Amino acid sequence: MIAQIRVYTAGNGLQEAPMQVKKVITYVAVAFVVFYLFTKPAEAASAVNGVFDGILQGANQLAVFFTNVLT
Template sequence: MQGKKVLKWSAIIFVVFFLFTRPDDAAHTVRGAIDSMYTAADSLAQFVSHLS
């Protein structure tokens, strides 16, 4: 259980450090992730619409 806690806090600290030291790169990373989710959702919607 202690290992999970250490990993979780390490990840949080890394994200905060990344946000403060490289905000432009962090914004591009978030935008890329959101764009990928949008593309995946759109592809799934097209697939489901073609089923009927």
């Protein structure tokens, strides 16, 4: 059994600590993406294209797999 740590926050009273950590990590990640987007837009566009190319390649490989399995 994992013990849950409860911490006191001024506005919300008692709150689960892991939820706060998740919020902080989410805010930091969003801030990093926005910073990266505005400071290096060409590299950010290249990264987005790379992600979409990877997703497309994975989908194509899945289609090939199911085509071979079903024929």
